[in-house]
Amino acid sequence: MECKEQNFLMYFSPLRLEENSEKTIELEWPLNKKLSDCYLVAFLESDGKTIEKYRSERFDVSSKARVSVSLNKYLFQPKETVVIEGKATKESGESLEGNVNLEIDGKSYRTVLEDGKFSFTFNLSENIAPGIHTIKVIVNDSYGNHGEKNITFNVTAVPSFLLVEVSNKSVFPNTTFSITPKLLDQAKGIMKDWVAVKITRKKLFAKETFLEKIVRSNEPILFRFSKETEPGNYKVEVSYQEMKNETIVEVLPLEKISVVMEGNTIVFENVGNVPYKRTVEIKFEGKINKTKLLELGLDVNEIKSYKVLAPPGTYRISVNTGKELLNFSSQLGGLTGNVIAMVEPKARQKKLILIIFFLFVLLVLLLFLRKRLRHKIKGRKLKERKKGLEGSERKGASPKLKRVFERYGNVLEANKLNSSLVYGNKQEVSVLAVKFDEKEIEEKTKEIEELIVSAVSTIKKHKGVADIQDSFLVVLFNVIKQYRHDVAAVRTAEAIVEKAKKLKLKVRA
Incomplete structure (x- = not known):
């Protein structure tokens, strides 16, 4: 056999033929590689001389099979059915009879070719990853003919899980923590979509809302409860379409005050979220040394001012709240005689309370007088109207x-x-x-x-x-x-x- 790539001796043997007779020679085809532009050449020789020579038509040698594959559709949902259909032929166009191997997401399946055709059906798993998937189809027969074909399909990402993560389950007021909503697909991969986040607390007759916001999935947001937020459990809710999830964040009780010195006045402010009821120690160091104890009671956000008096001089004043020690330096004066030092509520605070109370009483009195006056005027008008009706004569009656x-x-x-x-x-x-x-x-x-x-x-x-x-x-x-x-x-x-x-x-x- 003479080919473009090389020549092969296929058969050599003595031959004896009678007149008007013929002989058929069957050859085994040991070749398994592709050859092109091939011819079969037969020689009949005698005593080293060529008596007759024959050259066949041109042909190629190939073990390649042609494979075509199709799917019932391209875009799939999890758990849907996939139908693969295909054909396989030799290079010559003849149908191939043999086996079909399919490789799908690391799994292998097997079927057979019948009259050069095959069909295979399988179901996608419920947690199959979204995106492009490849099916590799391999066909072969007993003669060594072989062919491969790849085909792809796409799986839709389906929102399947909704999670909410918080950086801290327990927080103090006025402390920042993060909230991260996570929308996951069927394979628990992150989906980039908008998720609603809400923080609420249920009270006796109503629900109080602290946060309502739309955020991207897997993108944390920062939140901080105000300093006066009441201690207790607060619900962090996330929602996407019909999906919901929630977690609880506890706001811890914080007993804390702020202390500042303004001239000869100490200002206490409750900056915690619970009432502050403690004994505060105030120490004077200077011309005299003296310690005073102050029973301090402050509601949330309440401010109280106390005037500090002592014999004239410069003093170092320290305030011990039991949790922290604060030091101030101030020029004090205002006491004479045997009084060493004192702390008293600032007078203007008492005056303000009295003024507010007086205005409230005055307002109530004015409302009462207004109501009495309206009733009196209305009664007078009714009497005049009744008198006019009773005194009128119905003239003209027969x-x-x-x-x-x-x-x-x-x-x-x-x-x-x-x-x-x-x-x-x-x-x-x-x-x-x-x-x-x-x-x-x-x-x-x-x-x-x-x-x-x-x-x-x-x-x-x-x-x-x-x-x-x-x-x-x-x-x-x-x-x-x-x-x-x-x-x-x-x-x-x-x-x-x-x-x-x-x-x-x-x-x-």
Whole structure:
């Protein structure tokens, strides 16, 4: 065999052939490397002379298999199913029969080629790392043909875990600590997304919020409780979509005061988060040496000033709080006689308290007088209004109709216009007005009287209040006396009109 790369002797043997006969020679192919531009050359020689020579068509020698691979999709979620399908052929285009090996994330799988094709299915793990993954496909057959192909797929990062870390579980007020929210994917890798952080404390009837902020995952934020924050447990919450997590940070009690010297005044301030109740030692060193004990009680944030008096001179004053010793130098004076040294509350503080108390009492007194005055004015106006109503005459009422109504209307005390229904508080009412014919009032006295009697009975039934105005019978129905006062007015009107028709009287309601 003659090839571009080299020549090979494939077969050599004596040959004896009869006339018009042939012989087939089978050759084993021991080559396993790629050769190009190859030819098979056959020689027939006798006594060292070439009798006949044959050269085949050009061909190549290759063990390479052509492999093509496809997936059911490119982007996957954890736990989803992956389907791999592929084909394998020889260089000549013939289908390859053999084995298929697959390598996926360090794991090996095996299947077979059937008619040059294969298919393989597997499920991704729930904690598979997000990002690009490679599947390596290797095919081979019993003749040494071999081929490889790589294909990639992508796994989505799914938020799966939410953590919160704090640098200190217990802190003093006015001390900085860090909070780090961590959003993790299915493989517990850090995800860079925004996470909500909140610090709260539940009280008896409400929840107090100290921090609300949106921060990046895995980026710490610094926080500091104010110096007056109450001791106790505070909840640090983180949230992302439907995911939540929390931890507890304890604010420790801090009993601490600040002491400064301003001239001959010592100023104590509670800078802790609990009331300060201790005995403080104040020592004078100078013209005299003296130690004074001061019972000090301070609420949170409270400040108290004390005036220091001693015989004139320069003094070294030390204040011992029990936890620290503070030294001051001051020029003091103001005491004479046998008094050696003293510490007293500053006078202006007492005066300020008295002024505040006096202003408070004055404010309460003014509010009380204002309320009394408003009631007095309101009562006077009501009396004047009532007097005006009672003194007014209802002119224009038909005398005959008035006499008839008063005779029967008194049965239900219906003719008192200054009753509580029409005077005083505002109320919701329905009004019924019945118009009598003026000519009939004069000519049909008997029928009018019978109609009035019937009307009074109906008004009484429906808890109404009535009076005569000119040639009108006016009836008021109150929501207090009759729940459906509008219905009562309609039914009363219907009854009066029906009775008037029977008596052949002309009325309008």
